[in-house]
Amino acid sequence: MQLVLFQESRTPTQDVRPFRTQLLKWVGNKQRFAHEIASLLPSDVRTYREPFLGSAAVMATLAPSRAVGSDVFLPLIQIWQTLQEDPDQVKTWYAERWRRAAKANKVEGYERIKASYNHHPNPADLLFICRSCYGGVVRFRKADGYISTPCGVHQPISPESFSRRVDRWHRRLDGAEFRHMDYREAMSLAQPGDVVYCDPPYSDSQAILYGAQAFRLPELLEAIADCKRRGVFVALSIDGTKRSGKHRCDLSIPDGLFEREVFVNCGRSMLKRFQMNGLSLEDHVVADRLLLTY
Numbered sequence: 172m173q174l175v176l177f178q179e180s181r182t183p184t185q186d187v188r189p190f191r192t193q194l195l196k197w198v199g200n201k202q203r204f205a206h207e208i209a210s211l212l213p214s215d216v217r218t219y220r221e222p223f224l225g226s227a228a229v230m231a232t233l234a235p236s237r238a239v240g241s242d243v244f245l246p247l248i249q250i251w252q253t254l255q256e257d258p259d260q261v262k263t264w265y266a267e268r269w270r271r272a273a274k275a276n277k278v279e280g281y282e283r284i285k286a287s288y289n290h291h292p293n294p295a296d297l298l299f300i301c302r303s304c305y306g307g308v309v310r311f312r313k314a315d316g317y318i319s320t321p322c323g324v325h326q327p328i329s330p331e332s333f334s335r336r337v338d339r340w341h342r343r344l345d346g347a348e349f350r351h352m353d354y355r356e357a358m359s360l361a362q363p364g365d366v367v368y369c370d371p372p373y374s375d376s377q378a379i380l381y382g383a384q385a386f387r388l389p390e391l392l393e394a395i396a397d398c399k400r401r402g403v404f405v406a407l408s409i410d411g412t413k414r415s416g417k418h419r420c421d422l423s424i425p426d427g428l429f430e431r432e433v434f435v436n437c438g439r440s441m442l443k444r445f446q447m448n449g450l451s452l453e454d455h456v457v458a459d460r461l462l463l464t465y
Contacts, residue, residue, distance in 0.1 A: 184212055185212065191203060205228040217364040218237045219233060219237065220365055222358055223369055265302070267295075304320040305322060358403075366403070366404040371391055399464045407462040410422060411460035431463040
């Protein structure tokens with residue numbers, strides 16, 4: 172497997188411009204460097220597929236003419252479905268909760284919306300929580316999916332600003348379809364010439380987060396091998412290095428499955444920012460590992 176770094180002179184597969192207008196805050200969000208990942212995806216593909224959709228940063232940056240985004244987490248995928256089908260509804264969801272929180276003490280308002288979500292998980296409450304929780308790190312209790320993240324110290328953006336973001340994202344994802352399904356089903360639907368970008372929960376660093384408890388990397392690697400046999404291109408973002416390169420995450424990757432390995436500088440760890448409550452993060456610069464089957 173060939174190791175390449177973005178600093179080296181390898182010609183990217185395609186030229187993708189940065190798109191840094193974030194819609195959802197989500198742990199592992201790739202918004203700041205999504206264009207670097209997207210630039211290494213094949214330029215001539217039938218359908219772009221993202222089976223661990225999360226914040227959809229790479230999809231929105233790439234803005235493909237034909238795409239399928241999916242996730243096993245229903246409230247999350249309902250946000251994306253509504254964005255495509257009725258963007259004004261997404262604006263209303265956010266504005267109603269922003270004003271509700273603004274009328275009360277900020278923390279009290281946030282806690283009421285969080286309690287509403289925990290009583291009945293739904294996309295509208297989740298949307299506001301993602302934008303206003305501490306550090307943008309939404310944590311879910313393993314047993315029942317209960318959100319435990321406290322209110323953030325920042326002021327959530329205004330409904331007017333958020334509405335402008337909704338409009339931009341709606342245009343960029345015009346060619347996408349969003350489905351609620353497991354990654355294995357989603358990847359089995361990929362056809363020769365499609366590209367699948369996988370951004371699963373990271374086993375080395377995200378065990379406390381949604382989906383990570385039930386996720387098994389060997390099963391994903393089997394699905395990737397099956398895609399490769401069928402002529403589907405796959406790119407996988409996974410644990411790379413932590414502690415400013417001092418610790419390299421050990422992963423059991425089958426020989427011959429991937430052709431290239433790229434390390435992407437992610438900056439300071441979002442999760443450590445949450446855990447350390449504002450302390451210095453100089454020793455917590457992380458890099459993702461991007462593995463390519465082509």
